[in-house]
Amino acid sequence: MNKNILRIAIQKSGRLSEDSLKLIKECGIRFDNGAGKLKTDATNFPAEILFLRDDDIPGYVEDGVAHLGIVGENVSEESSKNVDTVHRLGFSKCRLSIGVLREHEYAGVQDLEGKSIATTYPRLLGKYLESNGVTAQIHEISGSVEIAPSIGLADAVCDIVSSGSTLLSNGLKEVETIFKSEAVMIASKNLSDVQQDLLDQLLFRIKSVQVAKN
Numbered sequence: 001m002n003k004n005i006l007r008i009a010i011q012k013s014g015r016l017s018e019d020s021l022k023l024i025k026e027c028g029i030r031f032d033n034g035a036g037k038l039k040t041d042a043t044n045f046p047a048e049i050l051f052l053r054d055d056d057i058p059g060y061v062e063d064g065v066a067h068l069g070i071v072g073e074n075v076s077e078e079s080s081k082n083v084d085t086v087h088r089l090g091f092s093k094c095r096l097s098i099g100v101l102r103e104h105e106y107a108g109v110q111d112l113e114g115k116s117i118a119t120t121y122p123r124l125l126g127k128y129l130e131s132n133g134v135t136a137q138i139h140e141i142s143g144s145v146e147i148a149p150s151i152g153l154a155d156a157v158c159d160i161v162s163s164g165s166t167l168l169s170n171g172l173k174e175v176e177t178i179f180k181s182e183a184v185m186i187a188s189k190n191l192s193d194v195q196q197d198l199l200d201q202l203l204f205r206i207k208s209v210q211v212a213k214n
């Protein structure tokens with residue numbers, strides 16, 4: 001693999017895509033992102049852009065197939081892949097929270113003892129419960145988490161919350177925030193000297209863009 005270019009993995013289509021593309025463009029890196037392309041070359045910087053599912057990005061970066069990635073910190077932390085978080089990007093802010101049925105009287109985290117909690121974030125939830133000395137059953141499901149309590153699948157949920165309207169419309173209330181997230185740039189631990197230098201140049205540009213906005 002060419003050790004003189006940076007491969008940057010971003011989300012193909014989803015909540016991170018637009019801001020990730022915008023950030024790269026604001027850094028002055030030009031490329032053609034024609035519809036349906038999964039890989040494209042930058043025309044004025046030694047970089048390639050890969051378009052992936054966000055969940056796959058930490059693994060690609062750990063393996064060094066991609067050298068950099070832009071992903072939600074929630075996804076990176078849940079994956080527990082061995083990568084460096086090199087910069088916080090300030091967009092796609094959200095939180096990972098526990099919700100229970102609105103009518104449920106909730107006095108504190110100890111109320112979750114012995115309960116079942118549906119989530120797509122078993123690792124982060126497990127760590128949170130453990131650090132609070134609570135034993136609960138974690139039901140790992142892959143989507144539509146918020147419906148679980150109302151259909152009797154679980155007593156509570158642990159999912160990403162932004163405005164809170166999804167919890168509300170499923171008869172739930174937010175009772176604990178366990179992780180605050182935003183988009184982050186992650187990097188492989190095995191960069192060549194040239195790649196480290198390119199990363200430093202890119203971070204310098206990103207910081208300049210962020211300063212100009214504030």
Ligand code: PRT
Nearest residue numbers: 014015053054055072092093094160161162163164165166
């Ligand atoms: O297809 P791919 O696997 O790449 O994408 P995805 O569907 O897994 O992820 P996507 O695009 O939905 O989200 C990408 C990242 O955006 C997440 O990992 C978070 O870091 C961040 N983010 C920011 C969010 C939200 N806000 C968000 N509101 N991710 C998900 N949601 C969902 C949440 O799961 C829940 O269903 O929106 C609902 C809650 O929103 P509110 O506003 O009703 O509270």
Ligand code: ZN
Nearest residue numbers: 053054055056
């Ligand atoms: Zn995903």
